[in-house]
Amino acid sequence: MxxxxxxxxxxxxxxxxxxxxxxxxxxxxxxxxxxxxxxxxxxxxxxxxxxxxxxxxxxxxxxxxxxxxxxxxxxxxxxxxxxxxxxxxxxxxxxxxxxxxxxxxxxxxxxxxxxxxxxxxxxxxxxxxxxxxxxxxxxxxxxxxxxxxxxxxxxxxxxxxxxxxxxxxxxxxxxxxxxIFTPENQEFEIGKAWKMIEGTDVTIFATGHLVWEAVEAEAILRAEGISVELINIHTIKPLDTEAILKSVAKTGCAVSAEEHQFNGGLNDSIAQTLIRNQPAPLEFIGVDDSFGESGKPEELLEKYGLNAKNIVEAAKRAISRK
The missing domain is CATH 3.40.50.970 (Thiamin diphosphate (ThDP)-binding fold, Pyr/PP domains)
Structure with missing residues (x-):
């Protein structure tokens, strides 16, 4: 397909x-x-x-x-x-x-x-x-x-x-x-974020399954004239703080997206990194203090606000706060 x-x-x-x-x-x-x-x-x-x-x-x-x-x-x-x-x-x-x-x-x-x-x-x-x-x-x-x-x-x-x-x-x-959208036989470097797309208006940090949702969100935003920098954070610890700070210094705002609770995961790590070094508008995509439930994966991503549409909306909110 x-x-x-x-x-x-x-x-x-x-x-x-x-x-x-x-x-x-x-x-x-x-x-x-x-x-x-x-x-x-x-x-x-x-x-x-x-x-x-x-x-x-x-x-x-x-x-x-x-x-x-x-x-x-x-x-x-x-x-x-x-x-x-x-x-x-x-x-x-x-x-x-x-x-x-x-x-x-x-x-x-x-x-x-x-x-x-x-x-x-x-x-x-x-x-x-x-x-x-x-x-x-x-x-x-x-x-x-x-x-x-x-x-x-x-x-x-x-x-x-x-x-x-x-x-x-x-x-x-x-x-x-x-x-499957990343290269076959790729080199995997632990602790090193992967800048998938270069942009200037907003950074999207994503991990796990939500990287694909972020890829789709980038296409939607690009069609609307918004330039997205997309960074794949495959290693959450140790975190590539240098890549995070460098990107947000350029774009001025960010979205963090993960299939996890707001607390404790990538969102928390990105927020701490920015607060300690260079505060900037940051929007979270994740689950807000809730357990899951039965359903098809696509339905659950929709219900819990984790799909591309939600990432697009979060990116626009982050930009509006600059």
Whole structure:
């Protein structure tokens, strides 16, 4: 399906970001024999089957015992292994926060916590399986790197990159099929924002699935004569503050967009960066102190104000406040 908007980024295929993780994990395993994988009874949902098939002796089915999985992963690092844990984002964080804090972050263990079905776009499974607080929870932990890629290609590249990164990582991705619009075989640099489109009137910072919504918003705004600088913040911690400040110094205002609560996530990080360095008008796109619900991904983005239309409106509000 060809994108109908006149965007600078188009797509011909949709694929889930969790498949990017699965394919990236397999490639990381082929490159480094120390890469191992642990799964909490969700091999199919996490797309870990190919790794299990090719490296059965390096795959551990832990069952529905997420806390034990994190503890075992931390132990495996002592022997030089690079463990990737896999379950839903809700169960990767809230259910096991104590184990992550004590056994991984505090202990600085080289564990890669890989979290699928994040945000609202999990869809029909509803609020008990969706999570909108995970970025904040993980970002607050010292020593933890937090990454939220935007499409299949970027998720695959991020998965390969974190295998080479020493230290705890939280990698967040999703369930729905989403446009593939970033380059294949791209280089993924942890902590480095990607300026996708250069502009002068307003900066849009976006992460995860909302990067595509921001791409569509840029096309709408450009058609109205508004010049947007679009920056993909795939790494939320460490944050590329230099790129943020440089862009806002040029445009004078910004929008921050994420599939997460206002509090604790990218919005919070952008706001703190601007307040501490160069205050400027900033509008948030996110969920305002609410749980999710069941529904199709597109319907939920519409209801909770996370789609391209909402980003367009936020950009205009930010510009009006300059």
């Amino acid at each position: 060809e994108n109908k908007l006149d965007t600078k980024y188009t797509y011909t295929e949709k694929k889930d970001t969790r498949s990017g993780f699965g394919d990236g994990l397999l490639e990381a395993g082929r490159r480094n024999e120390n890469v191992v994988a642990l799964c909490a009874d969700l091999i199919g949902s996490l797309k870990m089957g190919a790794f299990q098939k090719e490296f059965p002796e390096r795959f551990f089915q832990m069952g529905i015992s997420e806390a034990n999985m994190i503890g075992a992963a931390a132990g495996l690092t002592i022997g030089g292994k690079i463990p990737f844990t896999g379950t839903f984002a809700n169960f990767s964080t809230g259910r096991v926060y104590d184990q992550i804090r004590q056994s991984v972050a505090y202990s600085e263990k080289n564990v890669k916590i890989c979290a699928s079905h994040a945000g609202l776009t999990l869809g029909e499974d509803g609020a008990t399986h969706q999570i909108l607080e995970d970025i904040g929870m993980m970002k607050m932990l010292p020593n933890m790197t937090v990454i939220n890629p935007c499409d299949y290609n970027q998720t695959k590249a991020a998965t390969i990159a974190i295998a080479e990164h020493e230290g705890p990582v939280y990698l967040r991705f999703g369930r729905p099929k989403w446009p």
